[in-house]
Amino acid sequence: MTPLMADGADRFYPVCGPGEGYLEPEGVTSRVLAIGGTVDHWWDAKIARSHGFAINEVEGGDHSLQIRGDWRASIHVVEDVTAQVQAFMSGTAGTP
Numbered sequence: 563m564t565p566l567m568a569d570g571a572d573r574f575y576p577v578c579g580p581g582e583g584y585l586e587p588e589g590v591t592s593r594v595l596a597i598g599g600t601v602d603h604w605w606d607a608k609i610a611r612s613h614g615f616a617i618n619e620v621e622g623g624d625h626s627l628q629i630r631g632d633w634r635a636s637i638h639v640v641e642d643v644t645a646q647v648q649a650f651m652s653g654t655a656g657t658p
Contacts, residue, residue, distance in 0.1 A: 595650040597643055599623025601630075618646045 594615040598605030602625040610617055620639050622629045627643060629635040 593650070595647065597627070597646070599625065599627050616650060618643060 594610075594613070595618065596607075596610035596615040597618040597620070598607065598610070599620040599622070601622060604625055605619075607617055607619055620627050620629075620643070622635070623639060624630060627636075627639050629639060
């Protein structure tokens with residue numbers, strides 16, 4: 563999942579790496595929630611942490627945050643991630 567930045571006005575913006583066409587992490591001045599799956603080869607929690615982003619890492623999640631071969635677990639991931647995004651946007655989520 564693309565990391566999201568909240569600008570304080572209930573808007574999200576994707577945050578990507580250099581040259582990827584979105585906001586560069588170095589230019590971020592707002593809170594950022596980065597969500598990724600541990601089996602997604604595009605996800606790098608170390609990089610997200612190095613920028614001070616709040617992290618929600620989905621154990622066994624692929625790039626779409628699905629758990630391969632376990633549709634029930636994938637549904638729970640959607641519930642958990644949605645709750646985490648809601649908490650983040652309302653300001654009740656923990657900080658990194």
